[in-house]
Amino acid sequence: MAKKTIFIGNQSNDGTGDSIRDAFDKVNQNFNELYSINNAGSGLFFTNLDDTPSSLIPGSLIVSSAANTVTQKVLIASTGISIVSTSTGITISNTNSSLFTDPEPKLSANLNGNSFQATGFADPVLNQDLATKKYVDDNGFASSVNLYVSTQSGNDDRTGIKAGRALAYAYKTINKACQVAETLINNSTIELGPDQKYITFGGSYAQISTVTSITNSVDIPGNKVISVNYTGGGTDPWISNDIRPGQYVFGMYSGAAGFISALTQSGGEEKYDVSVESGNFQLGEPLMYGSTISKNNITIFWN
Numbered sequence: 001m002a003k004k005t006i007f008i009g010n011q012s013n014d015g016t017g018d019s020i021r022d023a024f025d026k027v028n029q030n031f032n033e034l035y036s037i038n039n040a041g042s043g044l045f046f047t048n049l050d051d052t053p054s055s056l057i058p059g060s061l062i063v064s065s066a067a068n069t070v071t072q073k074v075l076i077a078s079t080g081i082s083i084v085s086t087s088t089g090i091t092i093s094n095t096n097s098s099l100f101t102d103p104e105p106k107l108s109a110n111l112n113g114n115s116f117q118a119t120g121f122a123d124p125v126l127n128q129d130l131a132t133k134k135y136v137d138d139n140g141f142a143s144s145v146n147l148y149v150s151t152q153s154g155n156d157d158r159t160g161i162k163a164g165r166a167l168a169y170a171y172k173t174i175n176k177a178c179q180v181a182e183t184l185i186n187n188s189t190i191e192l193g194p195d196q197k198y199i200t201f202g203g204s205y206a207q208i209s210t211v212t213s214i215t216n217s218v219d220i221p222g223n224k225v226i227s228v229n230y231t232g233g234g235t236d237p238w239i240s241n242d243i244r245p246g247q248y249v250f251g252m253y254s255g256a257a258g259f260i261s262a263l264t265q266s267g268g269e270e271k272y273d274v275s276v277e278s279g280n281f282q283l284g285e286p287l288m289y290g291s292t293i294s295k296n297n298i299t300i301f302w303n
Contacts, residue, residue: 004029141166145296147177150303167303174302181298188296190257190278192250196290199243199270201230208286209270211251217273220261224276227269228287248292249274253285260289 004026009017018026057074075090077083084091124131142165148154149164154172158164164171164180171177199209209228217223226249245260249272256279264271274281 136168137162140168142169146299146301147171147181148301148303149174149177152303167301170303174300177300181300184298185296189255190248190250190292192248192288192290193293196250196288197242199228199249199287199289201228210284210286211281212269212283214281214283217261220273220275222275223261224258224274224281226258226272226274226281226287228272230265230268230270243289247289250288250290251279251281251285252288254282255279256281257292 006023006026007016007018009015017023057072075083075085075092080095082091082093082095084093118130118132121130121132123135137160140162142162144165147164148167148170149172150167150170151172153167154170156172156176158169158171160169162169164177171180198205201207201209209230211226212229213225213227215225215227217225243260243263245262247260248257249260250257256276258272258274258276258281260272261275262273
């Protein structure tokens with residue numbers, strides 16, 4: 001309420017001032033407001049003030065506008081906002097405070113994971129789908145014959161079957177790549193070339209010989225003597241002088257490979273003095289022979 005002023009007239013006893021009743025009515029109103037402000041009366045009500053709304057809307061908020069008037073605003077909950085009004089306060093909360101509860105989450109800036117991880121993502125399908133490191137490691141390109149070196153993003157401590165096999169898994173130094181290449185070449189499997197043939201007997205390529213015994217070599221320490229059966233005039237390779245020292249024999253069951261140092265025929269058997277280079281030959285398995293193809297050739301790409 002604005003202060004009530006008693007009009008005293010223009011001059012004494014000119015009859016233009018407030019009457020005694022009206023004057024004391026204003027006095028009472030002024031005192032009632034002062035008492036109300038100091039908690040000594042019935043209380044100060046906004047609706048009794050001249051510059052406030054004449055009635056109040058439940059759940060509304062009384063705010064100051066431009067710091068010179070008091071007005072009334074209604075709080076309206078927008079999408080994802082909850083407003084709870086109680087006798088002691090108003091609680092405003094965000095019902096979509098996490099990506100999990102947001103049906104259509106969108107970013108307003110670049111996503112910065114800082115020191116946290118992105119977990120639980122499915123396999124990417126579309127061009128812009130997020131792919132995890134494990135998915136890339138498992139499905140990314142990996143060469144079987146090349147090694148890669150990158151002085152910028154490479155790492156010499158890489159391990160696993162894809163280490164160094166693509167630019168994404170590159171080593172940092174050529175020295176490390178050369179060491180790995182040498183190991184791969186030394187450990188590569190021996191394979192027979194396109195001229196490989198079965199060891200046969202009886203003058204027929206349809207009759208395939210099998211291993212009858214495997215013993216230690218007496219003539220060449222460390223070698224194995226592998227015997228195979230034959231009957232008649234000898235195997236076709238012997239007849240055509242097609243099999244000879246310097247070639248390799250290959251076990252068709254075991255996958256073993258051995259260098260032929262010497263070979264003989266006696267007592268219905270052919271004996272091959274062999275330096276075993278990989279695997280272990282088995283009794284009863286057929287053998288193929290021929291020259292070997294070159295071991296792995298590794299190309300090192302440097303970036």
